[in-house]
Each structure stands twice: as structure tokens, then as C-alpha cells.
Amino acid sequence: MTAIALDSHEHDHPSGIRRWLTTTNHKDIGTLYLCFSFAMFLFAGALAMLVRTELFEPGLQFFQPNLFNQLTTMHGLIMIFGAIMPAFVGFANWQIPLMIGAPDMAFPRLNNWSFWLLPMAALLLLGSFLVPGGAVAGGWTMYPPLYIQGGIGYDMTIFAIHIMGLSSIIGSINIITTILNLRAPGMIMMKIPMFVWTWLxxxxxxxxxxxVLASAVTMLLTDRHFGxxxxxxxxxxxxxxxxxxxxxxGHPExxxxxLPAFGILSTIIPTFSRKPLFGYHSMVYATASIAILSFVVWAHHMFTVGMPAAGQLFFMYTTMLIAVPTGVKVFNWIATMWQGAISFETPMLFSVAVICLFTIGGFSGLVLAVVPVDIQLQDTYYVVAHFHYVLFSGAAMSIMAGVYYWLPKWTGHMYNETLGQWHFWLTAIAFNITFFPMHFTGLAGMPRRVPDYALQFAEFNMISSIGAFVLGASQLLFLYIVVKCIRGGMPAGEKPWDGADTLEWTLPSPVPYHTFETAPVIR
Amino acid sequence: MVDISGTTSPVHYSVTVRPNCSLSPAGTLRVFSVIALISLSFSLVFVFIGAWPVLFFAGAELLTLGYCFYHVLLHAGDYEQLIIDDDKVVVQIHELGRDRCVKLSGYWTRLVLDCMPGGYCRWLVLRSSGCEVEFGRHMTSDERLKLARQLRPILGGFMT
Incomplete structure (x- = not known):
């Protein structure tokens, strides 16, 4: 009796370009997402540099108004759909299976699909700069009638949004089924790490x-072409x-x-405070409350279009209500740090900065929630300052914190801590130099989405532009640190952060290609 | 990833292998119902204000999500069971709600574990009188190796 000889390569995986095109491995796909989002981050950041160059001083210097509006619109669209969202999906791909003890995502082939849709969408979006009429210039919010009247670049953007939406839906379905079905035995819902909860x-x-987004852009398309x-x-x-x-x-968006940024913070802060997360249950309920409330606040973006006083009051109060669960989260993070043995490595520095700066963004959001104030500040630079404090210092800096935190696990090497701290301080200081003055220009009445402005805003704009150039340049340092870490460096042990207690830190660094083929048992 | 449970009594040897599925069918139904209820409620409001395409997209998305849950659920009840008694070896395979039972002679059954040069054990097969049945498709390499080591004194067999 002899065994059948088989040509099988279960433990092999293709190398070179085929590996990345055909991979169904969650770590490979996570890496692809993160690389893609970083490339988009740099591109959209470059657009922001162009915007700030034009705004360095009053008058039209470099760009005609239409091109300027193309730059601001594409900056917003690419940052949101090309950089921030894919970066968090990258984290989800890398970390969720590792954190719940699953061997991979529930639908690995779908996972491959959901990533490879993104470069196609990006090609459409970026390619719209090259078509007659140029890229979209009507703002990332895609309001008609501008989006009904524009050229072919608008069609390309609509298709790009469709494709990115499809990618997001596939990704989120995969994440839901993975978290619900592939948890290791013993990992009940109230034991899953906060990052996993926030992603669920x-x-x-x-x-x-x-x-809702898909149908909105479809209706724009049919209005444009099908009567x-x-x-x-x-x-x-x-x-x-x-x-x-x-x-x-847009508001749940x-x-x-x-929310995934909150998950990253809730993972990093206990690690570097060497204490368990304070109020795990309240964190879960606060996250769920924020999500539920996000569905009933949308019209605070539209106070100036006209609505009944009762409607204004409703949306004002519900918007203010969101501060309660958000406040619970901030309180819990601070309580976690309280009397902890805190050390300030780069991930922790970023996390603490996120708490401070995001809170500033949250407070300016509360200011904007007040109807009469909002009516004054609508479409001014105050709003620009507010959402950059929320999205750059909240989301983008959390992504940076997460990259520094998990990079040793992903690559097997420690990043250069000195350079990491330089990156942090440059980013944090330059961010504030860029965006804090915008509160003042906004309060003084400078409208957003205009390439020229009155002389009274000149100094603050110059300061913002200088800050923006430093902020942009410091992200090149981030790229250098990450590439250097991937190529080599001090070997990272299994658990380089002694306070880390989630499942991924039980694995060797770098993480093997296949992990948790045997489910760990959680007690 | 599997849950494995085994016993040596009252039969000589029994092992059951199930794929890990952390959400019960009832739980899946509850989760899907909540998502569908919320999504359809929003969609109907949008239909009411004239934005009927929302319902189309929400429906398509719910169908996709439902199919994904259904696909996972279909395999949630799968299991493989191996029972070794004095004179017979019974392999029971329950897949997609269907049962398949293979009975082999306890005296003639041999175990074949097919391992690659790198140590990855890809197949565990039970053979007897020209009849062959694979066991442990949901198991990992290490689990197949462990099971083979346990079965070897009982059945005899070899690795390739």
C-alpha cells in the first residue's frame, strides 16, 4: 500500500507580483491597504500643499479659481475615501483576525476583491485631472446643481465613488462575519478587544x-444623463x-x-499606562451610542438651507448629545492613564496628542452645533479648522499611532524611536500652526473654498501655510521611518511593549504567514 | 480552526471534529434581522421622500450580507466523527445537512498521513480493502499529526 503522491503547495505562497495580485492572506491584504492609503495620503497631502501655496498671500498667484477648487475638492475626496478609510480597513485586515484568534478573514477571496477595486477607483478619480474640464470642483459633498452640470470628470468621480462604496460594503460584510463567526473559543463578545468592537x-x-451614498450618486448620474x-x-x-x-x-461617515481611531487609542493607552482599559463596558456602550446618535444629527450640516425651528432645535440638541458618549470615552482614557506607570514612546505620544487635539475639535463641533452660531460660521474657515482637528488629529494621527504600535509586530523590527519622536513633535506642532489660526480667520468671516481673500486675513493665512509646509514635509520623515523599519532594524521580540495583552502579542515577530490555524482558547 | 472532542469510552476511540463557528444560527438570524430592520426602515423613509433608488441599493446589499451569513451558517453544523470499535471503524461526515457514513473493517484499516517535506501534513486518510476515506478536512497540520499519533497504536499506518 502506497500513499498517493500529490503536487500540493498549501504552505507555499506565490512570490513577486503574483503574490500581491492573487493573495487571500489577511496580512498581505492589510499591507496592500496600508500602502495604498499611504500613497493616497501623500498625493492628497500634495494637493493640500498646492492649496496652501496659493493661499500663502492674498491675490491669485498660481491657480485659477476653478483649478483651486479642483485641488480642494480632490484633496477632500482622496483623503476621505482613498486615505483614511482604506488605512483603517488595512488595520482591520491585519489586526482583527490576530486579535480574535482567527486564521484569516471569513471570505478571503472577497477580501482580495475589495482591495483591488480600490486602485481602479483611484485611477478613475485621479485620471479625472487629465480629462477636458478637469477634475470635480464642486466640493467633496457633491452638491447639485454643480455636480449635475460638470464635465466628464464628474462622471468619473461618480463611478469612482460607486466602486469605493462597493469595496467598503464588501469589506464591512467580511469584517462583520469574521468578528461574529470566527472568534476563538471562549472569546465572548464582551471579551473582544476594543479595536475589534469599534470596527464591528x-x-x-x-x-x-x-x-444611501450609492443611491445619491446614482441619482446624480441619472439626472446628468438619463433625463x-x-x-x-x-x-x-x-x-x-x-x-x-x-x-x-456623511455624518455617520x-x-x-x-470610531476605529478610538479603538486604536483604547488599545495603545492601556499598553503604555500598564493598566487595563478603564470602563471597558462603558466604552462599548459609548461607541454604540455614538453610532446610533450619528443617524439623527445629519441636518446640523444644513442649518442655513432653512428648516423649521423645531427641526433646528432637534438637530442642535441631538448633536450636543453626542458629546456625552464621546466624553465618556475621553474620561475613560484619562482614567486609564491615571496612576499608571506611563511611558511615552511614539505611539503613546500620538495617542495623548489625539486625546487633546480631538477634544479641541469636539468642542469646536459643539460650538457649531448651536444654530445661531452655526449660521454665522457656515462655510467659513472655522468649519475647516473644526473638521481638521477631528479628522487629522483624530483619525490620521491615530493611524500614525497605530502604525508605530504594530510596526514591530508586522515587520519584526523596531522603528527608530528618536526619529519617531521627531516625527511626532513636528507633526503635532505643525498641525497646530496650520489649523489653529483657521479658527480666528473663520471667526473673522473668511469663507472656505476661495483662492483669494481680504487683506485682513493675510497674516493668519501665511502662518497656516508655513505650518502646512512643515506638516507636509514631516510626513516624508514618516515614510522614511516606516521604509527603514521594513528594511531592517533592531529585532523586535514577541512582545516589545510589556503592557500589551491582546492575542497578537502571543505570536512571534514578524507574524508568521499563517497564524492561529489552531484556535487559542480564551479564559 | 476546529473544535475537537474525543473519548475512549464506551467505544475504544471516538473523536468529533467541528469547524469553529462562534455565532449560533439563532444569533445570526437576530443579527441579520436587526441590520435588515434598520436598513429597510431608512430606505422606506427615503422612498417616501422620493429617493427610491436607496431601497434598491439597500436591498442588494442586504441580499449580499444575507448570502454571506447563509454561507457561513450552512457549514456551521458540519462535523466529522471517527469511531473505532473492536471490529469496525466508522467515519461519519455531516456536511451541508447531509450525512455520509463509511464503515471500514477494524482489522484491515490503515492510517495514511501524507506530509510534505516541510512537515506540513495535508491529508489524513483511512484505507481498507480498496476503500478510502479522508478525515480531518477542517483540521490543521498539527492537529492531523497529533491525531495520527494517537491512532497509530490502534490502527497501524504510516506517514509519507
Whole structure:
């Protein structure tokens, strides 16, 4: 009796370009997402540099208004859909299976698909700069009538948004089924790490709101080409309806970009405080509360379009209500640090900065929630300052914190701590130099999305531009640190952070290609 | 990733292998119902204000999500059971709600573990009188090796 000889390569995996094209391994796909998002981050950042160059002093220096608006619009669209969201999906791919003790995502082939849709969408989006009429210039919010009237670049953007939405939906379905079905034995829901919890809730938000975005852009498309009049007032449509539909997606979208950041903070802060997370249960409930409330606040973006006083009051109070669960989270992070044996390695520095700066962004959000104030500040630089404090210092800096935290586990090497701290201080200081003065320019009435401005805003704009150039340059240092760490460095042990207690730190560094083929048992 | 449970009594040897599935069918139904209820409620409001394409997209998405849950659920009840008694070896395979039972002679059954040069054990097969049945498709290499070591004194067999 002899055994059958088989040509099988279960433990092999292709190398070179085929590995990355055909991979179904969650770590490879996570890496692809992170690389893609970093490339998009640099590109959209370069657009921001161009914007700040134009705004360095009053008057039109370099760009005509239409091109300037293309730059601001594409900066927003690429940062949101190309950089921040894919970066968090990258973290989800890398970390969720490792943190719940699963061998991979529930649908690995779908996972490959959901990534490879993104470069196609990016090609469409970036390619729109090259077509007649240029890229979209109507703002990332895609309001009609501008988006009904534009050239082919608008169609390309609509298709790109569709494809990115499809990618997000596939990704979120995969994440939901993975977290619910592939948890290691003994890992009940109230034992899963906070990062996993925040992603589960984020995935629910994505599933709920992505069809709304998809239908909004589809209606724009049919209004443009198929004679419908959903948003065309001349044909009996209602442009304000688009705003309601868009912001019903758009406000939960803000939380889609911030909840995973909260998850990263909730992982890093206990590690470097060498204490368990304070109030795990309240963190879970606060996250869920934020997600639920995010569905009933959308019209605070639209106070100036006109609505009944009762509607204004409702959306004002619900918006203010979100501060409560968010405050619970901030309190818990501070309570976690309280009397902890804190050390300030780069991930912790970023995390503490996120708490401080995100709180500033949260407070300016509360200011904007007040209807009469919002009516004054609508479409001013105060709003620009507010959402950059939320999205750059909240989401992007959390991503940086997460990269520094998990890079040793992913690569097997320690990053250069000195350079990491340089990156942190440059980023934190330059960020504040860039965006804090915008509160003042906004309060003084400078409108957003204009390439020229009155002389009274000159000094603050110059300061913002100088800060922006330093902020942009310091991200090149980040790229250098990451590439250097991937190529070599001090070997990272199994657990380079002594306070880390999630499952991934039980694995060797770098993490083997296949992990948790045998489920760990959680007690 | 599997849950393995085994016993040596009252039969000589018995082992059951199940794929790990941390959400019960009832739980899956509850989760899906909540998502569907929320999503459809939003969609119907949008239909009411004239944005009917939302319902189409939400429906398509729920169908996809439902299929994914269904696909996972289909395999949630799968298991493989190996029972070794005095004179017979019984392999029971329950897959997609269907049962398949293979009975082999306890005296003639041999175990074949097929391992690659790198040590990865890809197959565990039970053979008897020209009949062959694979066991442990849900198991990892290490688990197959461990099981083979346990079965070898009982059945005899070899590695390739």
C-alpha cells in the first residue's frame, strides 16, 4: 500500500507580483491597504500643499479659481475615501483576525476583491485631472446643481465613488462575519478587544449608510444623463433633498472615520499606562451610542438651507448629545492613564496628542452645533479648522499611532524611536500652526473654498501655510521611518511593549504567514 | 480552526471534529434581522421622500450580507466523527445537512498521513480493502499529526 503522491503547495505562497495580485492572506491584504492609503495620503497631502501655496498671500498667484477648487475638492475626496478609510480597513485586515484568534478573514477571496477595486477607483478619480474640464470642483459633498452640470470628470468621480462604496460594503460584510463567526473559543463578545468592537460597530455603520451614498450618486448620474429630475429644480426636483440624503451618509461617515481611531487609542493607552482599559463596558456602550446618535444629527450640516425651528432645535440638541458618549470615552482614557506607570514612546505620544487635539475639535463641533452660531460660521474657515482637528488629529494621527504600535509586530523590527519622536513633535506642532489660526480667520468671516481673500486675513493665512509646509514635509520623515523599519532594524521580540495583552502579542515577530490555524482558547 | 472532542469510552476511540463557528444560527438570524430592520426602515423613509433608488441599493446589499451569513451558517453544523470499535471503524461526515457514513473493517484499516517535506501534513486518510476515506478536512497540520499519533497504536499506518 502506497500513499498517493500529490503536487500540493498549501504552505507555499506565490512570490513577486503574483503574490500581491492573487493573495487571500489577511496580512498581505492589510499591507496592500496600508500602502495604498499611504500613497493616497501623500498625493492628497500634495494637493493640500498646492492649496496652501496659493493661499500663502492674498491675490491669485498660481491657480485659477476653478483649478483651486479642483485641488480642494480632490484633496477632500482622496483623503476621505482613498486615505483614511482604506488605512483603517488595512488595520482591520491585519489586526482583527490576530486579535480574535482567527486564521484569516471569513471570505478571503472577497477580501482580495475589495482591495483591488480600490486602485481602479483611484485611477478613475485621479485620471479625472487629465480629462477636458478637469477634475470635480464642486466640493467633496457633491452638491447639485454643480455636480449635475460638470464635465466628464464628474462622471468619473461618480463611478469612482460607486466602486469605493462597493469595496467598503464588501469589506464591512467580511469584517462583520469574521468578528461574529470566527472568534476563538471562549472569546465572548464582551471579551473582544476594543479595536475589534469599534470596527464591528463601524462595519454596521458602513452597511447602513453606503447604500444611501450609492443611491445619491446614482441619482446624480441619472439626472446628468438619463433625463431624471431628482435634484434638478427646473424639472421639479429638489436640490435640498440631495443634501439630506448626502448628510444622512456623511455624518455617520465622520464616525466611520473616527470610531476605529478610538479603538486604536483604547488599545495603545492601556499598553503604555500598564493598566487595563478603564470602563471597558462603558466604552462599548459609548461607541454604540455614538453610532446610533450619528443617524439623527445629519441636518446640523444644513442649518442655513432653512428648516423649521423645531427641526433646528432637534438637530442642535441631538448633536450636543453626542458629546456625552464621546466624553465618556475621553474620561475613560484619562482614567486609564491615571496612576499608571506611563511611558511615552511614539505611539503613546500620538495617542495623548489625539486625546487633546480631538477634544479641541469636539468642542469646536459643539460650538457649531448651536444654530445661531452655526449660521454665522457656515462655510467659513472655522468649519475647516473644526473638521481638521477631528479628522487629522483624530483619525490620521491615530493611524500614525497605530502604525508605530504594530510596526514591530508586522515587520519584526523596531522603528527608530528618536526619529519617531521627531516625527511626532513636528507633526503635532505643525498641525497646530496650520489649523489653529483657521479658527480666528473663520471667526473673522473668511469663507472656505476661495483662492483669494481680504487683506485682513493675510497674516493668519501665511502662518497656516508655513505650518502646512512643515506638516507636509514631516510626513516624508514618516515614510522614511516606516521604509527603514521594513528594511531592517533592531529585532523586535514577541512582545516589545510589556503592557500589551491582546492575542497578537502571543505570536512571534514578524507574524508568521499563517497564524492561529489552531484556535487559542480564551479564559 | 476546529473544535475537537474525543473519548475512549464506551467505544475504544471516538473523536468529533467541528469547524469553529462562534455565532449560533439563532444569533445570526437576530443579527441579520436587526441590520435588515434598520436598513429597510431608512430606505422606506427615503422612498417616501422620493429617493427610491436607496431601497434598491439597500436591498442588494442586504441580499449580499444575507448570502454571506447563509454561507457561513450552512457549514456551521458540519462535523466529522471517527469511531473505532473492536471490529469496525466508522467515519461519519455531516456536511451541508447531509450525512455520509463509511464503515471500514477494524482489522484491515490503515492510517495514511501524507506530509510534505516541510512537515506540513495535508491529508489524513483511512484505507481498507480498496476503500478510502479522508478525515480531518477542517483540521490543521498539527492537529492531523497529533491525531495520527494517537491512532497509530490502534490502527497501524504510516506517514509519507
Amino acid at each position: 460597530i463601524t462595519a454596521y455603520l458602513l452597511v447602513a449608510v453606503m447604500p 431624471t429630475h431628482f435634484f434638478n429644480a427646473a424639472g421639479g426636483g429638489d436640490p435640498v433633498m440631495f443634501q439630506h440624503i448626502f448628510w444622512f451618509f 465622520v464616525y466611520i472615520m473616527i
